[in-house]
Amino acid sequence: MKSDATKPYLPVFILLFTLFLVFACSTPSWFPIKKGPPHKAKMKELVDKEVIIIDRNEYVKVFNPRGSEGGNQPKYLYIPVEEYLAKKEAFAAPSMRGEQGKRTSPAATTLSPSSGPGKEALSTSVSVSPVAHLKKKVVVTHFDDRTTSAEETFGDWLAERLMKEMMQRSFQILFVDYQMVKEFLEKRGFSPSDLESPKISRMLSEVFGIHAIVLGEIAGPYVFTTKGARDQDGTSTAIIKIEMKIVDTFSGKIVKTLSAQNSIVPTKERGVFSDEKAKGRAFDLTISDLSRSLSRELDRLDWFCRVAKVDGEEVYINAGKLSGLRVGDVMEVLRPGNPGERGEIKGKIQISTIFGMDASIGRLIQGKKPDEEDILKLAGREGS
Numbered sequence: 001m002k003s004d005a006t007k008p009y010l011p012v013f014i015l016l017f018t019l020f021l022v023f024a025c026s027t028p029s030w031f032p033i034k035k036g037p038p039h040k041a042k043m044k045e046l047v048d049k050e051v052i053i054i055d056r057n058e059y060v061k062v063f064n065p066r067g068s069e070g071g072n073q074p075k076y077l078y079i080p081v082e083e084y085l086a087k088k089e090a091f092a093a094p095s096m097r098g099e100q101g102k103r104t105s106p107a108a109t110t111l112s113p114s115s116g117p118g119k120e121a122l123s124t125s126v127s128v129s130p131v132a133h134l135k136k137k138v139v140v141t142h143f144d145d146r147t148t149s150a151e152e153t154f155g156d157w158l159a160e161r162l163m164k165e166m167m168q169r170s171f172q173i174l175f176v177d178y179q180m181v182k183e184f185l186e187k188r189g190f191s192p193s194d195l196e197s198p199k200i201s202r203m204l205s206e207v208f209g210i211h212a213i214v215l216g217e218i219a220g221p222y223v224f225t226t227k228g229a230r231d232q233d234g235t236s237t238a239i240i241k242i243e244m245k246i247v248d249t250f251s252g253k254i255v256k257t258l259s260a261q262n263s264i265v266p267t268k269e270r271g272v273f274s275d276e277k278a279k280g281r282a283f284d285l286t287i288s289d290l291s292r293s294l295s296r297e298l299d300r301l302d303w304f305c306r307v308a309k310v311d312g313e314e315v316y317i318n319a320g321k322l323s324g325l326r327v328g329d330v331m332e333v334l335r336p337g338n339p340g341e342r343g344e345i346k347g348k349i350q351i352s353t354i355f356g357m358d359a360s361i362g363r364l365i366q367g368k369k370p371d372e373e374d375i376l377k378l379a380g381r382e383g384s
Helices: 001-025 081-086 094-104 155-169 178-186 191-198 198-208 273-301
Strands: 032-037 051-054 057-063 077-079 136-140 144-146 171-176 211-230 232-249 253-261 305-311 313-317 330-335 344-353 360-369 375-380
Touching: 057 081, 057 178, 077 081, 081 273, 136 155, 136 178, 136 198, 155 171, 155 211, 155 273, 178 191, 191 198, 191 211, 198 211, 198 305, 211 273, 232 273, 253 273, 313 330, 330 360
Parallel strands: 136 171, 136 211, 144 211
Antiparallel strands: 032 051, 051 057, 057 077, 211 232, 232 253, 305 313, 305 375, 313 360, 330 344, 330 375, 344 360
């Protein structure tokens, strides 16, 4: 009798157990953050990466290159898939970089930091280059505006938009105020149109420590609007073309010319103010494309700074906290050679003081005393 009484409850227990397994092994679709095999994760470049979906957008989980600095730096970063694929070398895991260093450098050593409670052990064959923490100074001029309407100009607005986009993509760029540079040149009888000349670019390198000058021009936006009997507000599309030049102030030469033009189909907008919406979409697409290309080109430039003044034993340098220098950094002193050449190594100085917004003082520790306008490059960093 007892066994018969329990039989009606058996299907209920089986059903509850099945539901428990289903919900325990899956993540609800409404949950904002989850792991999963999104379609982009099937790409060859992402096979061994952890892809996270946050609010329907896909992100790659990577080590933070600046995580070793401590403070409030997180151990991991979540990078949009498109940005990761465009700059995946910059987000390479330390262990992978170590294996590459081991194959290319016979002098590579292995670092095995001890792992404490709650921390993961990390092994690497080489330390991350300290130059990765230094920021290059860049000035973006107001773009030459060749718009279709004299009443509507976009040159200064476009430069601001481009800089904002770049700041989200790269931690290694420090933008210098263009208006300040423009006033500096005008006081000395020069025009902003002279920025491409080697003389002016060298002057900006010596005074402001600028590494690159970005100049550009706009063609458009050209808007196309059609209206029909049932579409009184119309349907609009827009197209714009932007061209840029990158001047390396060390060599005084144009190192790269970039050009971008948006695809017209994604700018299609309907309804009220469709023309303005289409324009905005065209700018968004083109600026996004240009910022990726510009970021890659600026990453290729060498970091350097200059001796601004020598006063007794103290060497004043036109780079400091904002550029990423720290007390204890060792700098190689290079005699300026021909444009684009590295020059002769004269000695080494060590940073002793950081002061002002972006300046520092060093003292000679090896070789000959530097002269004003000598080139300085980071040779080593304490603890690296």
